[in-house]
Amino acid sequence: MSTNPNIIWGKEWIEEVSADAAFRGYISQWVADAKIGNLTKEHVLKVVAEIADHRKDPSLVLEVEHRFG
Structure with a gap:
């Protein structure tokens, strides 16, 4: 998958x-991808925060942070 998570394409x-x-x-x-250096953890978490806000589920950010270890 070649989606760059620091790019938000709208609603x-x-x-x-x-x-x-x-x-x-x-x-x-x-x-x-972040673990092998193709993306940064910060970019991933930024997009996850946008998605969490859209879904009204802040626990998504914690779940993804946990995946990073």
């Missing part, structure tokens, strides 16, 4: 990514 993109199955797939890939 439609957030709604698409916010769907639970899509979110899990994107996050798994972004965390893996």
